[in-house]
Amino acid sequence: MTVFTLSPEVAKAKAAGQPIVALESTIITHGMPWPDNLDMARQVEQDVRDYGATPATIAVLDGALCIGLTDAQLKDLAQYPDASKLSRADLAVCMSQGKTGATTVAATMIAAALADIDVFATGGIGGVHRGADQTFDISADLSELAQTSVTVVCAGAKAILDLQKTLEVLETQGVPVIAYGQDDLPAFWSRDSGLVAPLRLDSAKSVARAHHMRRTLRLPGGQLVANPIPVDFEIPRETMDPVIEQANADATAANIKGKAVTPFLLGRIFELTEGRSLIANIALVRNNAQLAAQIAYELGKFGKETPPL
Ligand code: PSU
Ligand code: MN
Numbered sequence: 001m002t003v004f005t006l007s008p009e010v011a012k013a014k015a016a017g018q019p020i021v022a023l024e025s026t027i028i029t030h031g032m033p034w035p036d037n038l039d040m041a042r043q044v045e046q047d048v049r050d051y052g053a054t055p056a057t058i059a060v061l062d063g064a065l066c067i068g069l070t071d072a073q074l075k076d077l078a079q080y081p082d083a084s085k086l087s088r089a090d091l092a093v094c095m096s097q098g099k100t101g102a103t104t105v106a107a108t109m110i111a112a113a114l115a116d117i118d119v120f121a122t123g124g125i126g127g128v129h130r131g132a133d134q135t136f137d138i139s140a141d142l143s144e145l146a147q148t149s150v151t152v153v154c155a156g157a158k159a160i161l162d163l164q165k166t167l168e169v170l171e172t173q174g175v176p177v178i179a180y181g182q183d184d185l186p187a188f189w190s191r192d193s194g195l196v197a198p199l200r201l202d203s204a205k206s207v208a209r210a211h212h213m214r215r216t217l218r219l220p221g222g223q224l225v226a227n228p229i230p231v232d233f234e235i236p237r238e239t240m241d242p243v244i245e246q247a248n249a250d251a252t253a254a255n256i257k258g259k260a261v262t263p264f265l266l267g268r269i270f271e272l273t274e275g276r277s278l279i280a281n282i283a284l285v286r287n288n289a290q291l292a293a294q295i296a297y298e299l300g301k302f303g304k305e306t307p308p309l
Contacts, residue, residue: 007068051293
């Protein structure tokens, strides 16, 4: 009896030593509206398979920490009323109470590490919110990256965050922020943020090599790979900036606090762009899943053993 439950597909991949990619579930329950959320979740899982790895969508269902969901479980979760949003702080309480919740980047990393899954794909990570000097709103995703050894592939961070401060916190925490295939840090809907990323790598193989070197050095903590959105789906910053300003202003006016902030902003931006943000969001998550599968495949070549010192 282990603390987590593997889906049949993930159990089979594990037994065969095949590459696995973890996927989060808060993006399904709190990041996108039904039914696009289910279509996205299925599509992203298929992308991972098409690129030679096995998808493991992670969530807590009736208290069970599930590593990999069946299609029926995925469908239930996508329309579950009031699923909790689980970060590091919430995971154990949800499980101990037998409840259902979706995992954020932080909680998905914890679960992936428990199940010995090294690579994880998502859309955007949480970070330092604008106005954090007043609100102290800094996502637990950042400190998770500092302590849990999983490579996380994202499309950068949304401009709902203060990207400069987010980079500073990640630097302080010793998290490698690696732009993929370009110098600039990607900014989710836009390929460029106007900020140069601290690090750059140009192939899945080199990301895998860096992950393996951290393991060799016994360095705890993850790597953050920031993969730019495909060109055809990019939304220019000039288009998004006023929308983000408006969404942030609305959040302040409505006195939204704590873990409700990010879902509120995502929902407002969806409304304000009349769904355009969602099309871009789906394209970039798929792109990240495809890269993550390639990284997992390359990492698999190193084997599971920690190299001797
Ligand atoms: N950013 C996005 N889409 C998302 C999230 C963040 O662009 O779906 C979700 C992720 O699950 C992330 C979480 O881990 O929000 C961060 O929430 P908070 O800011 O409350 O830590
Ligand atoms: Mn927060």
